[in-house]
Amino acid sequence: MKPINVGLLGIGTVGGGTWTVLNRNEEEISRRAGRPIRITHVADRNVDHARSFTGGRAAVTDDAFAVVNDPDVDIVVELIGGYTVAKDLVMQAIANGKHVVTANKALLAVHGNEIFAAAQAKGVMVAFEAAVAGGIPIIKALREGLSANRIQWLAGIINGTTNFILSEMRDKGLPFADVLAEAQRLGYAEADPTFDIEGVDAAHKATLMASIAFGIPVQFERCHIEGISKLDAADIRYAEELGYRIKLLGIAKRKEAGIELRVHPTLIPAKRLIANVEGAMNAVVVWGDAVGATLYYGKGAGAEPTASAVIADLVDVTRLHTADPKNRVPHLAFQPDRMSDLAILPLAEVETAYYLRLTAADQPGVLADITRILADLSISIDAMIQKEPAEGEAQTDVVILTHVAKEKDVDTAIARIESLASIKGRVTRIRMEELNG
Amino acid sequence: MKPINVGLLGIGTVGGGTWTVLNRNEEEISRRAGRPIRITHVADRNVDHARSFTGGRAAVTDDAFAVVNDPDVDIVVELIGGYTVAKDLVMQAIANGKHVVTANKALLAVHGNEIFAAAQAKGVMVAFEAAVAGGIPIIKALREGLSANRIQWLAGIINGTTNFILSEMRDKGLPFADVLAEAQRLGYAEADPTFDIEGVDAAHKATLMASIAFGIPVQFERCHIEGISKLDAADIRYAEELGYRIKLLGIAKRKEAGIELRVHPTLIPAKRLIANVEGAMNAVVVWGDAVGATLYYGKGAGAEPTASAVIADLVDVTRLHTADPKNRVPHLAFQPDRMSDLAILPLAEVETAYYLRLTAADQPGVLADITRILADLSISIDAMIQKEPAEGEAQTDVVILTHVAKEKDVDTAIARIESLASIKGRVTRIRMEELNG
DSSP: OOOEEEEEEOOSHHHHHHHHHHHHTHHHHHHHHSSOEEEEEEEOSOHHHHHHHHTTSSEEESOHHHHHTOTTOSEEEEOOOSSSHHHHHHHHHHHTTOEEEEOOHHHHHHHHHHHHHHHHHHTOOEEOGGGSSTTSOHHHIIIIITTTSOEEEEEEEOOHHHHHHHHHHHHHOOOHHHHHHHHHHHTSSOSSOHHHHTTHHHHHHHHHHHHHHHTOOOOGGGOEEOOSTTOOHHHHHHHHHTTEEEEEEEEEEEETTEEEEEEEEEEEETTSGGGGOOTTEEEEEEEETTTEEEEEEEEOSSHHHHHHHHHHHHHHHHHHTTSOGGGSOOTTSSOGGGOOOOOBOOGGGOEEEEEEEEEEESSTTHHHHHHHHHHHTTOOEEEEEEOOOOTTOSEEEEEEEEOSEEHHHHHHHHHHHHTSTTEEEEEEEEEEOOOOO | OOOEEEEEEOOSHHHHHHHHHHHHTHHHHHHHHSSOEEEEEEEOSOHHHHHHHHTTSSEEESOHHHHHTOTTOSEEEEOOOSSSHHHHHHHHHHHTTOEEEEOOHHHHHHHHHHHHHHHHHHTOOEEOGGGSSTTSOHHHIIIIITTTSOEEEEEEEOOHHHHHHHHHHHHHOOOHHHHHHHHHHHTSSOSSOHHHHTTHHHHHHHHHHHHHHHTOOOOGGGOEEOOSTTOOHHHHHHHHHTTEEEEEEEEEEEETTEEEEEEEEEEEETTSGGGGOOTTEEEEEEEETTTEEEEEEEEOSSHHHHHHHHHHHHHHHHHHTTSOGGGSOOTTSSOGGGOOOOOBOOGGGOEEEEEEEEEEESSTTHHHHHHHHHHHTTOOEEEEEEOOOOTTOSEEEEEEEEOSEEHHHHHHHHHHHHTSTTEEEEEEEEEEOOOOO
C-alpha cells in the first residue's frame, strides 16, 4: 500500500524522538501498520537544526502553514505546543481534511471542544495519546480498553516533575525549594517550572481524562488546581508516621450530583501500588464498575517515551485513514451526539477525608475546643497526633486525620479553629484519598 | 444504527458476568459504541439456568451450533472453554462469516494459527482481550498502545491462583499444600488446580503475549513450563533475606538468536513495583525500546473483570464490523504476511541469573569445591548465604545467587555439585530476573 506521509510541526525534544523512533523501528512499525509511515515534511523555526537532524530525508521549512497546506501530507503531527499558533495550525489542518496527532494537552484542555467538533464535521481524526502520561497508553485504555465500564473515578500521578520533587523531599527530608533547584539542575524541571509545580500541567491532563472517562466536554476552567510549592517537609514526615504518602494527584470522580475534578497534593495509603511510584514516573489508577481498579505505569515524559505515544497514534490513524468515520473510535470516547451534561462540581461540594496540621499553645482545653468545632460540623476524627512541645517551647504541632467530610464544612471548621486564641498561625489542609473503591 | 446481535456460548461465570454488565451499562456502552449491543441468543447445556438468568430477553438453546449458524447473530462470544467443541464452534462461526470474541486462552495458544488464518481468509475478527489477564487491557496495549516499539521483553504475573498462593506462603510462612487447601476453600483455586499451579494457564497466556509482542506465530508447544507445586517455603524466606520476592512469571524475551518463552517461579528484586503485586491480582511489565518499562495491573479473573474485557472486544468489533478488513488491527498485532520466523529458543540456551540452594555437610572444603565447579563453567557468584548448622546438626543450607549464566552450564554445574560426597540431596534452582531493562 501507498506509504503514509507525515508532516511534523516542531522537531524539538519530542519531535526529534518521533523522527528517531520512526526511522529506527521503520520495519517493525510497517509490519504492524500494513504500510510504511514516513515523515516527509518538517517545519521548525530552526531550519538548520531540522536539516541536520533529517539529513535530507524530509522537506524542511520554517513555515508550518506550508506543511499543513501541502496536499502531499496525509497526517499532521503538531508538537509546537501552546494555545495560539498551534491552534491555528491544527484548525487549518482539519479544514484541509488532514488527520492530526498532537501531544498538546494545554491546547486540547482549553480548546478541545472546538477542535473535536471541527474534526468531526470534516471526518478527520485528532489523536492525542501523547498528551497524557507520555508513553503510557492511558487514553487508549480509558477510551477503548475499559469501554464496558461505568467509570467511577480515576486518579493519577501525571506530572513527573512534581513526583520527582515529592520523592526527593521524602527520601532526603529536604525542603521544596532545595529539591526544586536540584530538579532544575538535573533537567527534571524547567527553568520556569510554574506550569508543573503549580499543578496546571496535571490539570490539563486530568481534564482530558475526565472527559473521556465520563463522556463530558473538556472543562479545564472548572478544574480545581493546587500545586506543591507550599508543601512543608514536616507534612510529608507526619503523613509517613500515619502510614501515608503525599502525591500530587489529578482526580476525577463521578458523584450523584456531578463530577469532581481536582488537582492537589493528596495523602494516599502507603501500601497502595500507586503510593510507591517514585521519581519522574507516572501512573494512573482507574476504577470501573466491572473491572474494579486497574493501574497503568510508565514514563510520563521524555523524547522517546512521548514519541512512543505519538507513533502509536500515527499507526491507529494510518489503519483507519480510509475507513468511514463512523467506524472510528470517537475523539472523546463517547459518540459526540451522546455526550453527558453532568456538571463539574464546585470545590465546596467536594467530599474527601482531610489531613489538618496546626500549631497550638501547650495549654489545657485546646484539643477540646478543636474537637468541639469539628463535631459541631459533623466532621469526625479518624486519627490524631499531638507532639510533645520541644524543650523550652510553649507550643506544639497537632495533626488530625478526618473521615470523609464536605470541603465547605472543613472551610468553616478551619476558619473557626484559626480564630481560637490558643492557635498560632494558619491551619494546613491536605486532602486524602483511600483509592480503594 | 441497527443494534448488534450477540450469540453467547456458555452462560457460566464469565458469560453471566457479560450478560450482567452488558445490561447494567447498556446506555453507557451504546454511547461509546454508537449502537446498541445486545445478547439475543444464548446457548448453554443448562437451559433452565440460562432461561432464569436471561428472563426471556434472549432466545435460549442447548445447541451451540444453532446459535453459530443463526443468520441473525452478528458476533459469537465463545465462553465454553477447552479445545474440542469450542474449536469446532469458533471455526464454524468464522466459516459463517461471523466475528468471534473469546476468553479461551487454551484454544488460541494451541490452535491460534489455524483459527486466525481462517478468520483472515473470511475477513472476520477474532478478538481475545479476555484471554490474558482478565480485565487488564494488556492485549490492546501490546497490539496498539505500544506499536511504535521494538518490544524487548515482557514479564507478567498472569495467574491469580498461584500469585495468591505465593503471597500467602510468604505472609504466613506456610507450606504450599496448606495454602493450596486454603485457596481451594476460598474459591481462588479449582478442585483440580493442575492447570494453574503447574503453570499451564500462565503458559497459554505468555504464548499469546509473545506472539503479539514479537510478531511470531503462537507456539505453545515450545514454551518451557514449571509450576509452583515444588516450591519450598524456605526458598521464599531466603529470597526475602536477599532482597527478592518469588513470583510465578510468564516471560518472553527477544534475544539475538531467538525468543525465550518460559513460565517458572522467579526471584525478582523486592523494590520493583511488580514484586509488590499481591493476592490474586495480575500485572504485566512490558519493555519497549522507545517507551522503556510500562506496567499494567488489575484483576486477572472473576466474572465482571473478565466480562469487562469481553465487552471491550465487542465494542471494538462493533465499531469495525462494517469496515474493510484491511482497516482493522491485525489479530496478532503484525500483518499476517509480515510475521517473523524468529525461533523460540530451547531452555538450554536461555540466559538468566540463578538462585541455588543446597544442603552441605558442615566440613572444610565444601564451599571451595562448589565455587570451583561454578568458576570452571564461568558462572560467577553474586551473593552467598551460609547458615550456621542447627544445634546438633552436621549439615547446613547454602544459598548462592549467580550472575547471568546459560541454563545448560547451570545444568552441568548442578549435576557436578550433586555428585560431591559432601552434598546431601538435590540442588534447588530458581531463576532470577532483574526486570530493569
